[in-house]
Amino acid sequence: MDEKRVKVEVKELTKAFGDLLVLDNISFDVYDGEFLCIVGPTGCGKTTFLNSLTKVYDINKGSIQVDGEDIHPKKHNLAYIFQEYSTMEWLNIQENVEFGLKAKKFPPDKLKERSDYVIRMVGLDKYRNYYPSQLSASMLQRVVIARAFAIEPDLLLMDEPYGQLDLTLKYKLEDELLKMWKEIRTTVLFITHNIEEAVYLSDRIIVLTNKPTHIKTEIINDLPRPRKVSDPEFVALRNQVTDLIKWW
Amino acid sequence: MKTKEKSLAVGIGAAAILSVFLIWYFAASYTKVSLFFPTPQKVFSRFAESLSVPIGKYTLQMHVLYSLKRVFVGFGLSSVTGIILGVAMGYSKTVNAIVRPIFNIIRPIPGLAWIPLAILWFGIGETTKYFIIFMGGFANIVLNSYDGTNKVDQTLVGAAELLGANKFQIFVNIILPSATPYIFAGLQVSLSTSWMAVLAAEMISSYEGAGWIINMGMNTGDTVLILVGMISIAIIGFALANIMRVLERRLCSWTVRGK
Amino acid sequence: MDGKGKVTVRCKDLCKTFYAKNRKQDEVNEVIRNLNLEVKENEFLVLFGPGQCGKTTILNLLAGLVDATGGEIEVNGKKVDGPSCDRGMVYQTTALFPWMSVMKNVSFGPRMQGVKKEEWKKRAQYYIDLVGLTGFEDSYPVKLSGGMQQRVGIARAYCNNPDVIFMDEPFGHLDAQTRYLMEEEIEKICSKEKRTVVFVTNNVEEAIYLADRIVVLTEMPASVKKEYIIGLPRPRDYTSEAFLALREEITQCVEGNVAEEEVQG
Numbered sequence: 001m002d003e004k005r006v007k008v009e010v011k012e013l014t015k016a017f018g019d020l021l022v023l024d025n026i027s028f029d030v031y032d033g034e035f036l037c038i039v040g041p042t043g044c045g046k047t048t049f050l051n052s053l054t055k056v057y058d059i060n061k062g063s064i065q066v067d068g069e070d071i072h073p074k075k076h077n078l079a080y081i082f083q084e085y086s087t088m089e090w091l092n093i094q095e096n097v098e099f100g101l102k103a104k105k106f107p108p109d110k111l112k113e114r115s116d117y118v119i120r121m122v123g124l125d126k127y128r129n130y131y132p133s134q135l136s137a138s139m140l141q142r143v144v145i146a147r148a149f150a151i152e153p154d155l156l157l158m159d160e161p162y163g164q165l166d167l168t169l170k171y172k173l174e175d176e177l178l179k180m181w182k183e184i185r186t187t188v189l190f191i192t193h194n195i196e197e198a199v200y201l202s203d204r205i206i207v208l209t210n211k212p213t214h215i216k217t218e219i220i221n222d223l224p225r226p227r228k229v230s231d232p233e234f235v236a237l238r239n240q241v242t243d244l245i246k247w248w
Numbered sequence: 249m250k251t252k253e254k255s256l257a258v259g260i261g262a263a264a265i266l267s268v269f270l271i272w273y274f275a276a277s278y279t280k281v282s283l284f285f286p287t288p289q290k291v292f293s294r295f296a297e298s299l300s301v302p303i304g305k306y307t308l309q310m311h312v313l314y315s316l317k318r319v320f321v322g323f324g325l326s327s328v329t330g331i332i333l334g335v336a337m338g339y340s341k342t343v344n345a346i347v348r349p350i351f352n353i354i355r356p357i358p359g360l361a362w363i364p365l366a367i368l369w370f371g372i373g374e375t376t377k378y379f380i381i382f383m384g385g386f387a388n389i390v391l392n393s394y395d396g397t398n399k400v401d402q403t404l405v406g407a408a409e410l411l412g413a414n415k416f417q418i419f420v421n422i423i424l425p426s427a428t429p430y431i432f433a434g435l436q437v438s439l440s441t442s443w444m445a446v447l448a449a450e451m452i453s454s455y456e457g458a459g460w461i462i463n464m465g466m467n468t469g470d471t472v473l474i475l476v477g478m479i480s481i482a483i484i485g486f487a488l489a490n491i492m493r494v495l496e497r498r499l500c501s502w503t504v505r506g507k
Numbered sequence: 508m509d510g511k512g513k514v515t516v517r518c519k520d521l522c523k524t525f526y527a528k529n530r531k532q533d534e535v536n537e538v539i540r541n542l543n544l545e546v547k548e549n550e551f552l553v554l555f556g557p558g559q560c561g562k563t564t565i566l567n568l569l570a571g572l573v574d575a576t577g578g579e580i581e582v583n584g585k586k587v588d589g590p591s592c593d594r595g596m597v598y599q600t601t602a603l604f605p606w607m608s609v610m611k612n613v614s615f616g617p618r619m620q621g622v623k624k625e626e627w628k629k630r631a632q633y634y635i636d637l638v639g640l641t642g643f644e645d646s647y648p649v650k651l652s653g654g655m656q657q658r659v660g661i662a663r664a665y666c667n668n669p670d671v672i673f674m675d676e677p678f679g680h681l682d683a684q685t686r687y688l689m690e691e692e693i694e695k696i697c698s699k700e701k702r703t704v705v706f707v708t709n710n711v712e713e714a715i716y717l718a719d720r721i722v723v724l725t726e727m728p729a730s731v732k733k734e735y736i737i738g739l740p741r742p743r744d745y746t747s748e749a750f751l752a753l754r755e756e757i758t759q760c761v762e763g764n765v766a767e768e769e770v771q772g
Contacts, residue, residue: 042684164680166558166709168761194683230751239746245684406572407602411616411667412592421619425606502606502647 007032007067007187008155014061015052022048024212026062030155033185035178037198037221040208041245046191049213050159053189054078066154077104079148081158085140087132093143094119094128100147118146121180138169145177149184158190162197174200178225195245199238200227207244216244284471291475298476304464306456312480315446315457318374322381323442327435330386334393334431339423344394351390359384359445363452372453377446384445385438392434396427429503432496439492443485458484515583515671515703516546516569522577523564538564540728542578546671549701553714556724556732557761562707563599565729566673569705570594583670592616595664597674601656603648609635609659610644616667634662637696654685661693671703678713687745690716694742711754711761716743723760733760 008030015023022045030036040046051057053064055071064071071078079100087096097115106114119128122142132140141161148156162170178201181188192198198205199221207216219241227234269288276287298308306314337344337351362383363376370376400423408418450459458481465473521542527534538561546552554562567573569580571590580587582594596602603612611618614631622630635644638658648656657677664672678686690713697704708714714721721735735757739749 042682160682163682167711168557168709168758192683193685197683230755235746235751401602403598403600403602404604406567406570406590407596407598408604408615408619409590410570410572410592410594410596411619411663413615413619417619421615422604425604428606502649 005032006030007034008071008189009065009068010053010062011065012062013049013052013059013064015048015057015059021212023052023059024214026213026215028206028215028218030187030189033187035181035188035190035201035203036206037202037204038189038191038206038208039193039195039198039241039245040213041210042193043211044208045211045213046159046193046208049208050157050191054080054157076155077151077153079151079153079156081144081148081156081161083160083163085132085137085144087140087143087147089132092129092131093124093135096132096143097147097150100151104151106151114150118150121149121183122146122176138165138173141165141173142176145173145180149180149186152184153186156186156188158188160192160194163193170197175226177201195238195241196229199223199234199241200229205241207241286472286475290472291479294472295476295479303461303473304455308461308476308480311457311461312484315450315459316484318377318446318449318457319381319439319442322378322446323385323439325378326382326384326386326438326442327389330389330434330438331393331431334390334434335397335424335427337390338394338397338400338427339419351387355387355391359386359441360448363448367453376453377449380449381442381445385442388438388441389431389434392430392437393427396430397423399430400426429496429500432492432500436489436492436496439488440485443481443488447481513548514545515548515550516544516581516705518542518544518569518578518580520578521565521568521575521580523561523568523573524576537728539568540730542730544722544731546703546705548703551697551704551706551717551719553718553721554705554707554724555711555714555721555757555761556709556729557726558709560724560727561729562709562724563675566596566675566705566707569671570596570673572596592620592667593670595667595669595672597657597660597664597672597677599676599679601648601660603656603659603663605648608645608647609640609651612648612659613662613666615663631662631666634666637665637699638662639692652685653681654689657681657689658692661696665696665700665702669702671705674704674706676708677706678710679708686710686713691742693717698741711757712745715739715750715753715757716745721757723757 006029010029011027013023013026014021026049038046038049048057052059053071054073055064066076069075088099091099094115097119098111101111101114116125116128119125122145124139124142124146127135127139132143135143144161162173165173174197180186190198190201202221205219205221207219208214209216219237221237223231223233223237229235229238272285273288275281276285295308300307303311333347337347359380363380366376366379366383370379404422404426405418408422413421446457447459447462450457451463454460458477461477461480462474465471465475465477521539521544523537523539525534525536525538527536542565554565556562564573568575569582569587571580571587571594574588585593587594604615607615610628610631613635614627617627617630632644635641638661640655640658640662643651643655648659651659660677661674678689681689694717706714706717715737718735718737721737722731723733723735724730725732735753737753739747739753743750
């Protein structure tokens, strides 16, 4: 990052269910335009972390601020991408993308132009009139990504979006995601169990501990892009992160 | 937090029931409603009294027992035959092909529509009542048993075959258990329709039972008696539904997540 | 690999085509074309191929759960027609019997074959211990995590003592870390209890980590594209140079035939 402007500030995030402390005083910043990956051992309260971050749960302590204001879905542009592709079955691809824009009160006269642009970016221009049920899993994932990037979100939250995809497709989609991110420069918070994926995608990696979860360490990932999984430096970083969270 | 929510829900529920009684009380004591609606005190004292003083031939609890006996015979018959038929339809395509068309014609006829025919066929004795109750619950049990058996995960059947199970073993160990939750859902619905059917049957021809009490109340213009009958029906219906729920939890415990 | 070279599974010119009536038009879907395969005794063979290339169908054919449209399959010299207990299967979806405890699941095979109670108890307990589930004998599958459920599936297949075990992407639904753990685990189990295994996956890392030999399949209709004999010493290191080189090579080999996915409908 050239200028490190803080976009999202998470301070002392704490969450407990009854006596069970799950998140223990988590503080970190996300810089503007950054691709931040969060990795942790299996069962590290990843879902709780995400749900607390988006305020699905009431948090016990702490604050989450975007651009210096408390996070709020109405005030801020937030986009989520999960493992399930939450497309609307009764809308075609173009309408699906425009739906998100309309919800964010995007100027109607520019609607078409914008949706065309992102659909072209993910390479689905031929399929804009198709319905979700006619597309394959990886194409749906692209629709979801186009929809998310279309609104130029303040923060894009991704929770293991490629967890169950075929490996070759996964690499392809990861590359496409990076391309979108570079072009539109969105701040991305990407949560995953997959260390290789984290090293491949991120500018910075935050490593979480087991429950009660806190931040174990932070690793700056400045490997040159495009990255290659078999480069010695890549392997070294991957091993470093693996050693930090290896529980198996 | 959860226990707090739960006790709050119970509290609100209790308050709602209490306020219904209060409205009933005030309406029946101080407004014109009293002309056709007795006060709660009257109903409950009559209810308590009926436990020892007979209405007609029997006390209240004996009437209820009569109704229950009819339900158990009718419902028992419909569940045994319904489960056997439904499972057979789900298991064998041939059985399904034979039975399905006949069943589809009979199914839309509500159980109560059989009353006139049943009286002509069996007279006004117990058989008629059993028959009406039987018809009331039968279709649901068949359909659910069929669904459950038909929807068995074929992967599981394949897995069992690969582990060396024969057809009979697969039926007992895989198909029946996986159909059980569906069958139970059918039994639950059927039990409540059976309970409905028994009242209808008793209102038409009988000298005992909860339905008879209500009918008796109507014939003599005794609103208190009607309400006594209705309350006893509510209590038994509630109890039956809960017994079924407990049974289901016992038998289908494997479907529940958590501790 | 075993030096003896006794062949456990042999399939010759295996073909499978699915015919489906779709609205007005008949749909013909050729999934496997002339597949020839030999699996040696105690060999760990990995079938590796792109996305939907009919890998699962191959296993179902080998197991006898689906009938082939052409060709022959033999297991230990016996022709395969229909499922039988000399072949075991571990499913991606685990396919555990949800109404049975872990003990009852694992012992299902022996119990169905009329093995005496003390005997099946002992045998099941041995395999439950082997997969590291001691203490969970009476738990029901819903209460176990994905990784633990898959361990039960593996124990169940082993407990029936089959000649060959088919594994259909058993770790496909697990998260990356649990997956690594399970791979190490299955490697340990296989070194303790030598069996012939045919393992299907779309994960290159997993394939190289586990296999004695990798058979790369073509895009549908599937047939053998290339074979790699993996001689790396075990336990293997995902990040060693030789491993990464092999990974690159096999990825290239597959990517040659990854076509752009098409629209259905």
